[in-house]
Structures are given as C-alpha cells and as structure tokens.
Amino acid sequence: LLSRFDAFHEYIFLLAIGWCLGLSEAATFLGLSHEIGAFIAGVTVATSPISQYIASSLRPLRDFFLVLFFFSLGAGFHLDLLTEVLVPSLLMAVLVISLKPVVFHGLLRKLSESEPRSWEIGFRLGQISEFSLMIAFIASAESLISLNASHLIQATAILTFLLSSYIVVFRYPTPIAVSDRLRRD
Structure with missing residues (x-):
C-alpha cells in the first residue's frame, strides 16, 4: 500500500498517520494501550522501503508531541x-x-x-x-x-x-x- 502511494508524498504522510491512529485504536479494542498500538504501527512501517522518508516527514510532529509528553510528565510530578x-x-x-x-x-x-x-x-x-x-x-x-x-x-x-x-x-x-x-x- 505504501509503495502504491510513493509518488504522492502527502498521501504517504497521511497514510502513515492514519495507520498509526488505526493500530492505536485497534490496540485499545484488544485491551492494550494506545501507546502499544502506535509502537506496533511504527514497527510494521519500519520494514517498508520508504520508512526513512516517513520518519523524517513525521519528525516535526514527533518533536511536538514529545515536548507535550515530557510536559505532562513534569506537570504530574509531585x-x-x-x-x-x-x-x-x-x-x-x-x-x-x-x-x-x-x-x-x-x-x-x-x-x-x-x-x-x-x-x-x-x-x-x-x-x-x-x-x-x-x-x-x-x-x-x-x-x-x-x-x-x-x-x-x-x-x-x-x-x-x-x-x-x-x-x-x-x-x-x-x-x-x-x-x-x-x-x-
């Protein structure tokens, strides 16, 4: 599926986000956490030939959410x-x-x-x-x-x-x- 959309980089970006969110939601349906589902989604995409492009195009989002993650940890630290x-x-x-x-x-x-x-x-x-x-x-x-x-x-x-x-x-x-x-x- 990823190779089919290889010519349209915006589609790859959206497909990667959709895949991550979809597996994240599927994981919660199976009784696992969203985070584990997202991790599994990342592992499955890692075998794709365009995984490096996906990783680099998602870097700004990753950094943004990483900042929020660490902020929420710090805010919850008593x-x-x-x-x-x-x-x-x-x-x-x-x-x-x-x-x-x-x-x-x-x-x-x-x-x-x-x-x-x-x-x-x-x-x-x-x-x-x-x-x-x-x-x-x-x-x-x-x-x-x-x-x-x-x-x-x-x-x-x-x-x-x-x-x-x-x-x-x-x-x-x-x-x-x-x-x-x-x-x-």
Whole structure:
C-alpha cells in the first residue's frame, strides 16, 4: 500500500498517520494501550522501503508531541514525593550510570568493536530511556505500580539524563562539547 502511494508524498504522510491512529485504536479494542498500538504501527512501517522518508516527514510532529509528553510528565510530578524518592533515585541513577556502560562495553567487545568505541557507545547509552518513562506512566495510570514507584523511575531517568549528558559533553565528540577539541557536528 505504501509503495502504491510513493509518488504522492502527502498521501504517504497521511497514510502513515492514519495507520498509526488505526493500530492505536485497534490496540485499545484488544485491551492494550494506545501507546502499544502506535509502537506496533511504527514497527510494521519500519520494514517498508520508504520508512526513512516517513520518519523524517513525521519528525516535526514527533518533536511536538514529545515536548507535550515530557510536559505532562513534569506537570504530574509531585514535588512533595521527592523527599521519599530522592535517595533511592540517586542510588539507582549511580547504579545505572555505572553498570550500563560496562555491560554495553562488554557486549560490544564480544562483537569485535574497538575498545574506545565500545566505551563511548556504552556511555552514550548510559541513561534510562524515554521509553521507560512511558511504561512507568502507563503502569501508574493502570494502577500496576504505585505513584512512588512511578516517581522513582521518573526521578532516576531525569538524573541519568543529566549525568550521562555531562559525561558525554566532557569526554566525547559532540556539537555541544565543552572542549574545542571534542566539538564536532
């Protein structure tokens, strides 16, 4: 179907959005969340030869809704619970920042990646993903985890985002590196 509309890029854009919304709605009909349906829709489109075009044309929408998603997470974060989750989230963040790079380094070395490159990739992937925030948000909304557990995951994610960003900016090439030697596009 996607190849049939390949000549008309606007149709591909609309078809991709329709496919995402359709599978999202179908997932709720099957008792799953909208988010899982949208994820499945994305996976099915990923096998299409024009998936890169779809991804790049949907980027402005993705960024817009990502901003709204993080805003809604922040707006739902109860600062009065911060005292309860601060120490555990600090411990979890240090654990994640310490162990994830080691695990990725070990796995990538087994796949014959170079020593420096495997460490760099490990540190660049050293944070908890945004996907974990979505899962925690859904699990909390469905009462599968407590509000404290959700806040623990959110606080840990925020801390790992901050810590890993500083590690990358100070140690590895990036457009916003602190050192001129490391600043690259």
